[in-house]
Amino acid sequence: MASEGGVVNSAPQSDSHEFDATKTRTQGQLVMRRFLRHRLAMVSLGVFVFLILFAFIGPFIWTFDYEDVSSKSYQPMSGTHPLGTTQVGKDMLALLMRGTGYSLQIALIVAALATAIGVTFGALAGYLRGFVDTALMRLVDLLLIIPQIAVAAIVVKGFSGSWYVVALVLAAFAWMSIARITRGETLALAQREFIEAARACGASTPRIIFKHLVPNMIGSITVNATLAIAAAVLTEAALSFLGLGVQPPDTSLGVIVLENYGQFMNRPWLFWGPFIVLVSLSLAVNFIGDGLRDAFDPRQTKVRA
Amino acid sequence: MIRYIIRRLLISIPILLIGSFACYVLVATAGNPLAEMRFRPGVTEADLKAAEAALGLDKPVFIRYWDWLGNFLSGDWGQSIALGQAKTAVFPAVTDALWTTGRLVIGAELLALTLGVSVGVLAAVRQYSIFDYLATSTAFLMFSMPIFCVAVIVKNYGIQFNNVLESMGLDRWLTTAGPRPGGFTGSFGEVIFKYTGTFLLPTVALMLISFAAYSRFERASMLEILHSDFVRTARAKGISQSRVIFRHAFRNALIPVSTLFSLNFGAVLSGAIITETVFGWAGMGTLLVNSVRQFDPPMLMGWLAVTATLIVLFNLIADVVYGILDPRIRLG
Numbered sequence: 001m002a003s004e005g006g007v008v009n010s011a012p013q014s015d016s017h018e019f020d021a022t023k024t025r026t027q028g029q030l031v032m033r034r035f036l037r038h039r040l041a042m043v044s045l046g047v048f049v050f051l052i053l054f055a056f057i058g059p060f061i062w063t064f065d066y067e068d069v070s071s072k073s074y075q076p077m078s079g080t081h082p083l084g085t086t087q088v089g090k091d092m093l094a095l096l097m098r099g100t101g102y103s104l105q106i107a108l109i110v111a112a113l114a115t116a117i118g119v120t121f122g123a124l125a126g127y128l129r130g131f132v133d134t135a136l137m138r139l140v141d142l143l144l145i146i147p148q149i150a151v152a153a154i155v156v157k158g159f160s161g162s163w164y165v166v167a168l169v170l171a172a173f174a175w176m177s178i179a180r181i182t183r184g185e186t187l188a189l190a191q192r193e194f195i196e197a198a199r200a201c202g203a204s205t206p207r208i209i210f211k212h213l214v215p216n217m218i219g220s221i222t223v224n225a226t227l228a229i230a231a232a233v234l235t236e237a238a239l240s241f242l243g244l245g246v247q248p249p250d251t252s253l254g255v256i257v258l259e260n261y262g263q264f265m266n267r268p269w270l271f272w273g274p275f276i277v278l279v280s281l282s283l284a285v286n287f288i289g290d291g292l293r294d295a296f297d298p299r300q301t302k303v304r305a
Numbered sequence: 306m307i308r309y310i311i312r313r314l315l316i317s318i319p320i321l322l323i324g325s326f327a328c329y330v331l332v333a334t335a336g337n338p339l340a341e342m343r344f345r346p347g348v349t350e351a352d353l354k355a356a357e358a359a360l361g362l363d364k365p366v367f368i369r370y371w372d373w374l375g376n377f378l379s380g381d382w383g384q385s386i387a388l389g390q391a392k393t394a395v396f397p398a399v400t401d402a403l404w405t406t407g408r409l410v411i412g413a414e415l416l417a418l419t420l421g422v423s424v425g426v427l428a429a430v431r432q433y434s435i436f437d438y439l440a441t442s443t444a445f446l447m448f449s450m451p452i453f454c455v456a457v458i459v460k461n462y463g464i465q466f467n468n469v470l471e472s473m474g475l476d477r478w479l480t481t482a483g484p485r486p487g488g489f490t491g492s493f494g495e496v497i498f499k500y501t502g503t504f505l506l507p508t509v510a511l512m513l514i515s516f517a518a519y520s521r522f523e524r525a526s527m528l529e530i531l532h533s534d535f536v537r538t539a540r541a542k543g544i545s546q547s548r549v550i551f552r553h554a555f556r557n558a559l560i561p562v563s564t565l566f567s568l569n570f571g572a573v574l575s576g577a578i579i580t581e582t583v584f585g586w587a588g589m590g591t592l593l594v595n596s597v598r599q600f601d602p603p604m605l606m607g608w609l610a611v612t613a614t615l616i617v618l619f620n621l622i623a624d625v626v627y628g629i630l631d632p633r634i635r636l637g
Contacts, residue, residue: 138320145324145613145620149575151331153597154605158335234451238579241453242594257453264461275454282449 031219034295041291044284051281055101064091066098066251076267083273086260092273095256100277102252103233106167110232113171115225118178119217123209125179126186133183140176148173148235153244163252166245170232178224185217219296226289230282237278253278310625317617322374328609329370336600337362360386373606383603385596395607398592403611406588410577412504413511418566420512421519422559428520429527429558430550440520447517452576456583459510507584514576515569522565527558560630563623570619574612 025033035041059066068091075085083092125136152169159165189195190213198212214221233253239245240254248255253274260270357363364372376383382395428440447455530536531554539553540546578590589608596604 142320142324142327144571145320145616146328146609147571147574147612147616149578150593150597150605150609150612151328153593154331154335157597157600158331230449234449237451238453238575241451242579242582242590244594244597254451254453257451257457261453261457264457271457275451278451278454279446279449282451283446286445286449 031295035291038291038294040287041294044287044291047280047284048288051100051277051284052104055097055104058097059094059101062091062094062097064094066090066094067249068094077269084267084269086270092270095251096253096273096277099251099253099256099274100281102163102246102250103236103254103278103281106163106170106236106246106252107229107232109164109167110170110174110236111225111228113167114174114228114232115178115221117171118175118224119182119214119221120209121175122179122182123186123213123217126183127190127205127209127213129187136179137183140179143173143176149239149242149244152239153242156239156244156247160247163246163250166236166239170235170239174228174232174235178221178228181220181224182217185220186213189213189216219293223289223293223296226285226292230285230289233278233282233285253281306625306628309628310621313621313624317621321613321617324613325374325606325610326370328613329373329606330366332602332605332609333366333369377606377610382607385601385604395603398604399607399611402587402589402592405586406574406577406581406590409504409507409511409581409586409588410573413508414515414566414573416508417512417515418519418562421516422523422562424516425520425523425562426527426550426555426558428524429531432528437524441524444517444521444524447513448521450514452514452579453583455513456507456510456580459506459513460583463506463509507580507586510583511576511580514580515573518569518572519562519565523558523562526561527554530554530558560627563630564627566623568620568623570616 072085077084083096085091086095121136125133148170151173152166155169156165195208195212198208203212236245236252237254237257240252241258243258246252246255248259256274257271257278260267260274263270354363362369373383380396382399385393385395385398424440424444428437431437536549536554539549544553574589577588578593580586581588581590582594589612592604593608595601596608
């Protein structure tokens, strides 16, 4: 509790009263409290939620459809088209909603898959050690020497540019860092008594991994999953920008930038619109990740930040 | 040390073999280079069969890989088979592209490293100062920036500088089409003028991207060292502040960054690919994008093999450098 001292001072009066009263709080509640008090993280969470609503609820409210080409080409910013129209006469705001939606969808799926694969492989390698460990780590070495950008490009070209193919390829290259972190933590945790006790009670390997090891690593797993979302947003955008990711007529933030960056000087809004959405998305997710890290491990803030 | 390097090289051989086989299978299953030929007027089934046999596409993938590997190792990297193209040889195409990219990347990375390390050290020494907050937030912002947007912004604003020069009655200086094949001609001054004009903007774009990672990393490792016991001992002995920072802390804080420099190769490569695409350079990025679009398996395999080998080499360099800089780590 001593580590909370600094935070209490800045908190409102009613809060510190609540704090003085002895009240049992679970680990989860403590983490939640610390996260909710992280101002930057809360603002970022607000931005993130806003972007989700913008992408998935926005299209129902907004008058134009992203496929609607009935408007005139290259309209400037106006009341009807707040961000203008593109060369073929699509409304930029509607396009942005659709693009943000796709980018978010891909990023969330990549992060979920990468975390699931990375945690399973990392925990297996760290817990079983020996042959399994060597084999899995060699697989990681192997994937690290093949440039992701090339493989993604070849797969997208050869199979299809659907968003889920892009997501699968990105996930196939995103799990390695999470696997390494999980493996390291598992190696340390597996030596502790409670794991020995679980094994003595006859718990199976999956049970030990998912019921005993994973809950003890939930902090770093959550933080790295969040950072994986940010990384996936940027990687997907970069791939699509090269024309090797999501393929038109589908759209994503990278595709929108690719199609409009030639207008940078003449119609800057066509570039800055998607740019601002992209940057605020990745900044917000990164800040949420930082806030989560501070919430799960308050000691780290004291030394580093 | 030598024994370690030899052992590491031996270990990387099977990894490279398996990696190249995986790439070969991927490229072979991803598409048929003759797919487009089918739709050409006047192409009969017999023509297709002949073309397939000429390229060896009728053989099983294992045998094709074995042939490719043998040829590759003996220096015959094959020829581009993209339709409607001159049959360029793979080896010169890949090495030319690598040379173009290399010239851009090496300069930009060295600049980024110097700048990133200086900013990181300053931010750590003056922790919580205005400079620290500025540096940290800039690094965080650049870290979350999409690379291609940085490149597009640098390119478009940078090229405006030409208009300023022209209004002053000077020649246009900055160009974006990449270095001309065959090098620059003219007097020494002109060569320098053209050289810097060609390299300045992409170098700045690439540098801005890499700089963020280096400064963040250097700041963190410098802070860790500044809080460690031996630095406190040095201070307690009465050694001057600058000597503590440069002789004791800085040297040790450089170790992790120097490995990041070589381990970062993959990230740097993709950054370079994007920067090149925006600035229209004919480097590795353009080569990859074109070979994928035209679906050219020999070119793709040459590209993948070269980059994979380079990544393995850079990882090895990272480990060796780490061992040299930090005597606590015994390689063996």
